[in-house]
Amino acid sequence: MKICIIGGGLTGLTAAYHLGRDHEVDLYEKRRHLGGCVSSYEIGDYHIEEFYHHCFSGDTRLFSLMESLHIADRLEWLKGTSGYYADGTVYPLNSPGEILKYPLLSLMDKARLAFLTIRSRKTDTAPLDDVTARDYITRELGDRVYRSFFEPLLSSKFGDRKDEISAAWLISRIAIRSHRGLSGEQLGYLDGGFFRLIDTLSDQVGKDCVMRLQDPATTLSREAQGWRVNGLRYDAVISTIPPHLLPGGGVPGIPPIPYQGAACLLLSLEQEVTSGIYWLNMKDKAPYGAVITHTNFVPLERYGEHLVYLASYFQGNVPARIDQVMLDDFCTRFRVPPDTIRWHRMAVDPWAGPLYTTGFRNRILPYQEKGLYLAGMFSRPNYPERSMNGAVAAGEEVAALIARDKEA
Numbered sequence: 001m002k003i004c005i006i007g008g009g010l011t012g013l014t015a016a017y018h019l020g021r022d023h024e025v026d027l028y029e030k031r032r033h034l035g036g037c038v039s040s041y042e043i044g045d046y047h048i049e050e051f052y053h054h055c056f057s058g059d060t061r062l063f064s065l066m067e068s069l070h071i072a073d074r075l076e077w078l079k080g081t082s083g084y085y086a087d088g089t090v091y092p093l094n095s096p097g098e099i100l101k102y103p104l105l106s107l108m109d110k111a112r113l114a115f116l117t118i119r120s121r122k123t124d125t126a127p128l129d130d131v132t133a134r135d136y137i138t139r140e141l142g143d144r145v146y147r148s149f150f151e152p153l154l155s156s157k158f159g160d161r162k163d164e165i166s167a168a169w170l171i172s173r174i175a176i177r178s179h180r181g182l183s184g185e186q187l188g189y190l191d192g193g194f195f196r197l198i199d200t201l202s203d204q205v206g207k208d209c210v211m212r213l214q215d216p217a218t219t220l221s222r223e224a225q226g227w228r229v230n231g232l233r234y235d236a237v238i239s240t241i242p243p244h245l246l247p248g249g250g251v252p253g254i255p256p257i258p259y260q261g262a263a264c265l266l267l268s269l270e271q272e273v274t275s276g277i278y279w280l281n282m283k284d285k286a287p288y289g290a291v292i293t294h295t296n297f298v299p300l301e302r303y304g305e306h307l308v309y310l311a312s313y314f315q316g317n318v319p320a321r322i323d324q325v326m327l328d329d330f331c332t333r334f335r336v337p338p339d340t341i342r343w344h345r346m347a348v349d350p351w352a353g354p355l356y357t358t359g360f361r362n363r364i365l366p367y368q369e370k371g372l373y374l375a376g377m378f379s380r381p382n383y384p385e386r387s388m389n390g391a392v393a394a395g396e397e398v399a400a401l402i403a404r405d406k407e408a
């Protein structure tokens with residue numbers, strides 16, 4: 001079979017990896033390199049992700065892919081500490097002692113929060129899909145816990161649309177993250193960065209498939225026995241990009257999936273400013289929702305400079321001058337002299353992930369729709385959160401479906 005894959009992110013690469021040996025596969029990627037959201041910068045002698053990345057202990061599909069690429073021995077488990085920045089103060093929130101000391105929630109609030117976290121693992125989230133996270137948390141834990149703990153988190157992740165996010169999404173996320181130990185969470189990282197995953201995978205895929213870089217799929221039309229993409233004929237097409245971006249206006253009949261964009265400013269600093277914390281959520285209003293100090297997670301010695309992401313999500317167009325606005329705020333708030341910032345790089349992805357609004361579960365797409373194969377952030381393995389693991393699973397599952405359809 002002649003197969004076209006649109007999108008050279010992790011989903012498209014994984015599908016190509018599984019199909020390339022038995023089929024003629026063309027992989028179309030609009031950028032000049034592969035990796036999509038897991039792309040990296042090359043800085044001197046190291047690589048660092050454009051957008052912060054780590055993986056979780058349950059990411060079994062990702063680990064199997066790493067095994068098959070012989071890079072699993074490079075996976076390491078490191079402490080991913082977290083905290084809150086509130087009222088101008090950094091509060092670490094890892095050990096029970098630190099949580100007890102956190103002054104913005106009462107003891108009773110903390111006990112109820114802990115109970116909700118434990119209960120989340122057994123909660124049937126299906127009936128919560130049509131309930132907003134705000135209504136659910138306010139009902140279960142009260143307005144103060146919502147306002148001082150959950151609202152800033154939702155706001156930093158979903159901006160103005162935070163009030164539309166479903167409770168099913170929030171509770172599923174809490175359940176996934178509830179297995180942390182007494183001193184913080186162990187998170188996975190590849191020695192050499194996730195660049196190593198994309199690089200090794202791309203090398204393998206390149207042996208069997210035609211890589212069409214800087215070649216966006218711009219035309220797509222149906223033919224008697226297949227499809228035509230950019231003038232070439234294919235028996236099957238897998239699209240891994242947001243469905244409404246497909247040439248010709250998307251797949252008829254599929255309601256649009258709401259997406260949001262991400263803007264991530266990566267800074268090189270001479271000093272560390274988040275009290276040793278990896279992931280600092282901003283409760284105070286700021287033009288970024290989290291300050292993520294990569295070198296408080298992965299050893300500083302590997303880079304020789306402190307690497308910090310300022311992370312923000314947006315809807316619609318990226319706000320004007322967002323990089324400068326973030327930089328100015330960060331320097332003032334964390335008392336960093338601007339001339340001590342060695343360099344900074346901005347990454348923007350307008351299609352960084354779905355918005356998990358109420359009713360989202362019903363919008364999860366099947367792998368085949370109107371004769372097209374669809375796999376990506378909108379597929380089942382990426383609920384409740386799109387991830388590298390979900391991308392690998394979606395890529396594998398759509399490849400298996402094509403193989404099955406061919407045999408039928």
Ligand SMILES: Cc1cc2nc3c(=O)[nH]c(=O)nc-3n(C[C@H](O)[C@H](O)[C@H](O)COP(=O)(O)OP(=O)(O)OC[C@H]3O[C@@H](n4cnc5c(N)ncnc54)[C@H](O)[C@@H]3O)c2cc1C
Nearest residue numbers: 007009010011029030036037051053054216217352387388
């Ligand atoms: C800010 C951020 C942080 C993240 N952090 C984590 C994390 O810590 N852990 C984790 O597991 N996951 C994380 N993720 C999620 C993870 O990176 C993604 O879920 C996964 O990489 C998605 O892969 P994909 O191939 O489905 O989509 P994408 O990576 O979006 O790939 C789609 C590709 O299609 C290309 N494309 C678009 N239009 C066309 C066209 N017309 N023709 C050809 N090519 C086209 C794009 O350039 C892109 O390369 C994060 C994502 C973001 C944005």
